Structures are given as structure tokens and as C-alpha cells.
Amino acid sequence: MNKIIKKYNRPGKWEVVVPFEKIGEERSWVGIIDGRQVGEYDLRVVAEHRVKQTKGRITVKAVVGKGATVKIFGRIVIAKEAQESDSFLQLRVLMLDKTAKAIATPELMIAANNVQASHGASIGQIDSVQLLYLMSRGLSKNKAIDIVIDGFLMIQ
Amino acid sequence: MANFQLDHKTKTDKYSYKAKKGLSRKLVEEISRQKKEPEWMLTTRLQALDQYLKMPIPAWGADLSQLNFDDLYYYLKPIEKPYQTWSDVPPAIREVFEATGVPQAERAMLAGVGSQFDSEVIYHSLQKTLAKQGIVFLSMDEGLKQHEEIVREYFGKIVPYGDNKLAALNSAVWSGGSFVYIPRGVEVKLPLQAYFRINSEKAGQFERTLIIAEEGSSVTYVEGCSAPAYSSASLHAAVVEVIVKERARVRYTTVQNWYKSVYNLVTKRAIVEKDASMEWVDCNLGSKVTMKYPSCVLRGERAHGSMLSIAVAASGQHQDSGAKMIHLAPQTTSEIVSKSISKGGGRSSYRGQVLISPQATGARSRVVCDALILDPESRSDTYPDNRILSGDATLEHEAYVSKINEEQMLYLRSRGLSVSEAASLIIRGFLEPIIQELPMEYAVELNRLVKMEMVGSVG
Numbered sequence: 151m152n153k154i155i156k157k158y159n160r161p162g163k164w165e166v167v168v169p170f171e172k173i174g175e176e177r178s179w180v181g182i183i184d185g186r187q188v189g190e191y192d193l194r195v196v197a198e199h200r201v202k203q204t205k206g207r208i209t210v211k212a213v214v215g216k217g218a219t220v221k222i223f224g225r226i227v228i229a230k231e232a233q234e235s236d237s238f239l240q241l242r243v244l245m246l247d248k249t250a251k252a253i254a255t256p257e258l259m260i261a262a263n264n265v266q267a268s269h270g271a272s273i274g275q276i277d278s279v280q281l282l283y284l285m286s287r288g289l290s291k292n293k294a295i296d297i298v299i300d301g302f303l304m305i306q
Numbered sequence: 307m308a309n310f311q312l313d314h315k316t317k318t319d320k321y322s323y324k325a326k327k328g329l330s331r332k333l334v335e336e337i338s339r340q341k342k343e344p345e346w347m348l349t350t351r352l353q354a355l356d357q358y359l360k361m362p363i364p365a366w367g368a369d370l371s372q373l374n375f376d377d378l379y380y381y382l383k384p385i386e387k388p389y390q391t392w393s394d395v396p397p398a399i400r401e402v403f404e405a406t407g408v409p410q411a412e413r414a415m416l417a418g419v420g421s422q423f424d425s426e427v428i429y430h431s432l433q434k435t436l437a438k439q440g441i442v443f444l445s446m447d448e449g450l451k452q453h454e455e456i457v458r459e460y461f462g463k464i465v466p467y468g469d470n471k472l473a474a475l476n477s478a479v480w481s482g483g484s485f486v487y488i489p490r491g492v493e494v495k496l497p498l499q500a501y502f503r504i505n506s507e508k509a510g511q512f513e514r515t516l517i518i519a520e521e522g523s524s525v526t527y528v529e530g531c532s533a534p535a536y537s538s539a540s541l542h543a544a545v546v547e548v549i550v551k552e553r554a555r556v557r558y559t560t561v562q563n564w565y566k567s568v569y570n571l572v573t574k575r576a577i578v579e580k581d582a583s584m585e586w587v588d589c590n591l592g593s594k595v596t597m598k599y600p601s602c603v604l605r606g607e608r609a610h611g612s613m614l615s616i617a618v619a620a621s622g623q624h625q626d627s628g629a630k631m632i633h634l635a636p637q638t639t640s641e642i643v644s645k646s647i648s649k650g651g652g653r654s655s656y657r658g659q660v661l662i663s664p665q666a667t668g669a670r671s672r673v674v675c676d677a678l679i680l681d682p683e684s685r686s687d688t689y690p691d692n693r694i695l696s697g698d699a700t701l702e703h704e705a706y707v708s709k710i711n712e713e714q715m716l717y718l719r720s721r722g723l724s725v726s727e728a729a730s731l732i733i734r735g736f737l738e739p740i741i742q743e744l745p746m747e748y749a750v751e752l753n754r755l756v757k758m759e760m761v762g763s764v765g
Contacts, residue, residue, distance in 0.1 A: 250697035
């Protein structure tokens with residue numbers, strides 16, 4: 151599957167449309183928001199299935215630091231003509247600080263019946279078990295947090 | 307059990323008072339005068355009317371352009387006083403109720419049955435033992451007469467008249483609805499039931515319900531709705547206010563089966579205090595357009611809010627429903643489970659909001675929306691809005707839209723079931739987690755309604 155990865159590590163506003171215009175087209179789009187700087191990060195992604203037998207995978211991963219706000223709007227549109235399409239939208243947010251704010255709005259607009267469309271959104275904190283493990287291996291807390299974030303955001 | 311063949315055809319023309327079509331200051335004054343209300347209620351009504359005239363019709367959600375607010379009757383009064391026993395109710399009215407099965411429900415030893423026939427509650431009873439515990443279950447009008455101080459303290463505090471245009475309209479012309487008061491520590495074991503109906507063409511129904519559950523109490527309230535067959539649009543704009551005090555628990559169950567010409571635009575909200583729990587169970591089958599998003603304002607620590615909903619949108623219907631969970635205190639939790647079915651060109655939308663405020667540290671919320679689309683003409687939308695303004699709160703959200711699972715279908719057919727039997731079984735399985743939360747007679751009724759709705763829709 152054709153895969154595109156976009157990284158956003160400064161506050162800003164972005165709009166992305168992922169169109170499906172060829173029969174049988176498959177696309178995967180990954181957005182990575184590193185929101186460790188103070189400010190507002192605003193991302194809109196729309197997957198538009200206009201013809202049949204298309205397959206889409208949209209993933210947005212974000213970390214939200216002190217004083218940062220991350221807004222993610224994701225929408226799957228499956229037109230009446232786009233039967234037998236399969237689409238999944240995933241929004242995953244890690245909150246790094248009490249003052250972090252996240253607004254996740256995943257929408258589905260489905261006008262065909264023979265399709266699969268779903269979305270999932272999760273907003274949570276760093277797993278304390280992972281942190282404890284890394285710290286038990288001698289890493290400082292900050293270093294451990296950085297490693298977990300890098301793993302989560304798939305930064306190498 | 308209800309006979310639905312009769313149900314939508316029985317009508318009555320016997321009203322002791324029927325106002326002219328349309329809304330005016332004079333009409334609002336007339337309603338208040340007929341009800342012999344205290345001055346403050348009339349003032350509230352008139353303020354609400356001014357507010358109503360100022361506010362725009364909601365531009366979002368379902369299409370309301372076909373609804374003509376000037377072409378409605380705002381007040382209808384079938385008889386003079388609520389009856390205490392079933393045999394006092396006039397035969398013409400009784401016939402309608404017998405068609406919908408209320409006396410059977412009564413015989414089944416339900417805690418209390420209140421029925422609303424257009425604007426006035428005509429039949430009201432409550433088991434004596436419950437009354438002895440201090441439980442109040444009255445029509446809203448009687449509630450205002452007998453418990454004016456309590457009504458004055460809470461009326462319009464949870465849903466103020468400026469909340470939205472329909473709430474303003476309701477506050478101006480409200481009539482009937484239920485007033486429920488559960489004293490401290492009292493657990494009501496059997497559900498309290500009210501049955502609402504719109505029975506006159508072009509009638510608006512504006513019932514107003516207020517439920518107060520004092521500390522440590524618990525109650526289940528059940529409302530069912532159905533309306534006879536009329537072609538022109540009727541409007542149902544209710545307001546429901548619920549106060550759940552510390553450690554109390556309230557469950558509010560609705561089975562909505564308005565006829566498919568009714569606009570059902572309802573505002574329902576609960577304030578939930580410390581360690582208390584509010585549960586909405588909401589089943590929308592009927593109506594032309596429904597816009598309804600029951601909310602829980604989780605104001606005290608560890609308050610819990612939940613919503614279980616079913617929507618079935620058939621030809622010509624738009625079910626735009628959902629829930630709102632507003633987390634304002636630490637460790638509050640909420641859960642929304644929504645299931646919808648679209649068929650025959652119907653449209654169902656889930657529209658919901660979870661707001662976790664900065665004060666709501668450690669709050670948790672879970673939202674699940676599942677939708678089935680049965681044919682290529684139908685449509686399903688999901689519009690959730692998750693605002694997490696506290697860094698140590700947790701939210702899980704998932705939604706899924708699909709057709710009937712082919713593997714399940716194939717399996718059932720290989721066991722000898724016909725296409726429609728198999729589809730009906732799968733749909734019942736899909737709705738089961740919510741139907742099992744309904745009181746038994748409503749579960750049976752709902753299963754039957756769903757089965758009726760599904761005839762000829764698959765296969």
C-alpha cells in the first residue's frame with residue numbers, strides 16, 4: 151500500500167485531503183504531531199472515497215506537552231458510488247502534562263451500504279509500567295519519557 | 307401488550323379547550339390563567355416567549371425547513387381534571403389507551419402510571435405504599451400546585467429557557483409532563499412509567515418533566531411515546547430536567563415511537579453530584595425528524611454518566627441523536643454506547659460531545675458508536691466531538707459503520723434459516739446489549755417494533 155508520512159513539529163494549521171479516485175486504489179497516510187512546544191497545532195484530514203473498491207488507512211499520532219493544544223479533525227467520506235470500500239481512521243494522543251489539551255473529532259459520513267468504515271480515537275498518558283521498566287535499567291526519568299515518545303511517534 | 311394495528315388509527319375530537327393555531331402572548335397568558343398558576347410562572351413563560359421569538363432556528367443537524375411553527379396548535383385540553391381510577395376515563399380516550407396497552411401495564415403492578423393525552427395528564431395513579439415513603443409522582447401541573455417551593459427552586463435551573471429555541475418554546479407553552487420527587491435514601495424498586503401521546507393533527511406537545519432524586523435515593527423512570535397517523539407535521543418539544551444528588555442514582559428510559567410525521571426536538575439534561583450516577587436509555591424508532599442529545603453535567607467528584615441508545619431510521623426518517631457528557635469534577639466517568647440502523651433511504655446520525663474540563667483530573671470516558679446500513683439508499687453519519695482539556699484524563703472512542711456481516715449471514719443460512727430470518731436474528735443480536743437494559747414489557751415491544759420495521763427490508 152502506498153504510504154505517506156507527514157511530520158509536524160511546530161505549532162500551525164494544516165489541511166490534508168486524501169482522495170481515492172481510481173477504482174481499487176489503496177492509500178495509507180500517517181500524520182505525526184510532535185506537540186512538545188507551547189502553542190496550537192491544528193490538523194484536518196479528510197479521506198474522500200469517490201469510487202468503488204478503494205481502501206484507506208489514516209493514522210494521526212500526537213504528543214501534547216506543557217501549554218500545548220492539539221486539535222485533530224479527521225473525516226471519512228464514502229460517496230454513494232464508492233461501494234466495497236474499506237476505510238479506517240485512527241487518532242492517538244499522548245498527554246505529557248496536566249496543562250496539555252486535546253480536541254479529537256473523528257467523523258464518518260457514509261452514503262454506501264456495502265462498505266466498512268470505522269474510526270478509533272484514544273487520549274491518554276504515558277504508560278507508567280514502560281517508564282518504570284526503562285528507569286529500572288538505569289535511565290533518568292526524562293530520558294525514559296523521551297524514548298517512550300520516540301517509540302510512540304515512530305521517530306528513529 | 308399493545309396492538310399496533312389499532313394504535314396509529316385511533317383519534318379523538320373531544321377537547322374541552324382547544325386554542326387557535328399559532329403562538330401569541332395572549333395564548334401564553336391564557337394557558338397560565340386556565341392552569342391557575344402563580345405569578346412567577348407566568349413571568350417565566352412570558353420571558354421565555356420573548357427569548358423564543360429572538361432566537362434563530364438551529365441551522366445545524368436535521369432539516370427543519372418543512373416545519374411551520376405558525377400552523378400548530380399550542381394548547382389542547384381534553385378533559386377538566388386528572389382521573390384517579392381507570393374507569394373514570396371517558397370511553398373515547400380510554401379506547402386509544404387500551405390500544406396502546408396502558409391498563410395491562412397497570413395490572414402488571416407497575417409502581418405508577420401517568421399518561422399524557424395531548425396537553426393534560428388524564429390518568430394518574432401511584433401505589434399507596436410508595437406515596438407513604440414520601441415519593442411524589444404527579445403531573446407537572448399538579449406538582450406546581452402541590453409543591454410550588456420545590457418546583458420554583460429547580461424549574462429552568464438545569465435547562466434555562468435561553469438554552470435553545472425549542473427549550474424557550476417549551477418554557478413558554480409547557481403543559482403536562484411529570485414531576486417526580488424521591489426523598490433522601492429512598493429506593494424505588496419498580497419503575498415509574500408515563501405514556502405520552504400526540505393525538506390531534508397539527509398539535510404541538512410541550513411536556514415538561516422535573517425529576518429530583520435526593521441524597522442516596524434511586525429511581526427508574528420510563529416514558530414511551532406513540533402518535534396516531536396524521537399526514538401533517540406535528541411537533542414534540544419536551545424539556546426534561548433531572549437532579550441527581552450525592553450518592554443517588556437515576557435511570558431515565560425512553561422508547562420513542564412517534565408517528566412518522568412528528569418532529570421530535572427534545573432537550574434533556576441531568577446535573578449529577580458527587581458519587582451519583584445518571585443513566586439515559588434512549589430508543590428512537592419513530593418520528594420524521596428527531597434531534598435529541600441527552601446530557602449529563604458531572605458536577606461532583608466521581609459522578610458517573612451513561613447513555614445507551616438505539617436509533618432506527620427508515621424511509622423518510624432522520625434520526626439525529628447522541629449524548630453529551632460534561633466532566634467538571636475530578637475522577638468523573640462516562641460511557642456512551644450508541645447503535646443505529648439505517649434502511650429504506652433513512653438517515654441516522656450520531657452527534658455527541660465529551661468535554662473534560664481542566665478541573666476534571668483523572669476523568670475517564672468511553673464512547674462506542676456502531677451503525678448498520680441495510681441498503682444502498684440509506685446513510686449513516688458519526689459526528690463526535692471530544693474535548694480533553696485536562697492532561698491526565700483518558701478517552702477512548704470507536705465507531706464502526708458496515709452492512710450485515712456476510713460470514714454470520716452465511717453461517718445462519720447454512721443452518722437452514724431464510725435470508726430475512728437470518729438478518730432479523732443478526733439485527734436483534736446487534737441491538738441486544740441495549741434492549742436487555744429495558745423493562746421487560748418494553749423489551750418485548752421494542753423487539754416487536756424492530757421486527758415490524760425490518761419486514762421486507764433485507765433479502
